[in-house]
Amino acid sequence: MTEQASRITATCGTCAAECDGWLVQLIRDRRLHWERESSCASCGTTVCDGDRGAAPADVRAALLADHGEYRLTAEGTGPRSGAVPKAFRDAFEVSLAEAGSAANAARGAGWCGTRVEVVLVQRLLDGAGVAASVIEVREPQRRTR
Template sequence: MERQAARFEGTCGTCGAACTGWAEQFVEKDGLRWALDLECTCGTASCDRGRGTAQAAVREEILARHGTYRLQAEGAVVLKAIRSAFGLSIAEAQRAARAGYSGTLVEVRLLAELVRRAGVPAALDRDDQ
């Protein structure tokens, strides 16, 4: 199971002070999952979890900490993998596939695995080096 995490800073919903925690993205049962855990000095803690594409704040922290990766694969199976993994429309998947999908390592590894299972070679490259 692929995982990436990054320190996260937010605002406490109880006292308004700055709080810290972890943003995480991972694959579980062939699907994307994300988590955001925050804790404040006032004692408030929050745990937010979800399936599919991560909240923008979670994704941005992981991209800032770990960089961007790009899927290298061709064919209609790429569209199917992108639609399956992210729940995108055909038009959205076509736009993402046309440029070669780029995203977090977790997202791109999941797509590469889905594409390979369909019998199509797939690789990934670090986008921002």
């Protein structure tokens, strides 16, 4: 399983104490998933949520800050060109227009995202017979604790 996690500090919704937790993005069953968990040592409240698909902006921003940004470039021209937008639709459950925009970026200068996101799209493209490469383009902005 491919995953990335970022440690967080949050405010408890029950007692307002400081809580520790994790933000996670992972690939499960060839699908993108995200999870958020925090636990309060003061009152014992635990909060867990998550879903399949693209991560909320705060989860994604923390992962990018802690782990850096990656760029995927895809060949995706010729008879298999439809596989590129399909990979983005399958990975992120986005509209045709959004998938087309991401595919155009991937075929051009590259599409940027978290390591988990680009690895998933690369795997989906590989399964469709489309060559794609992934490189790190921005190093982490903060250290993972």
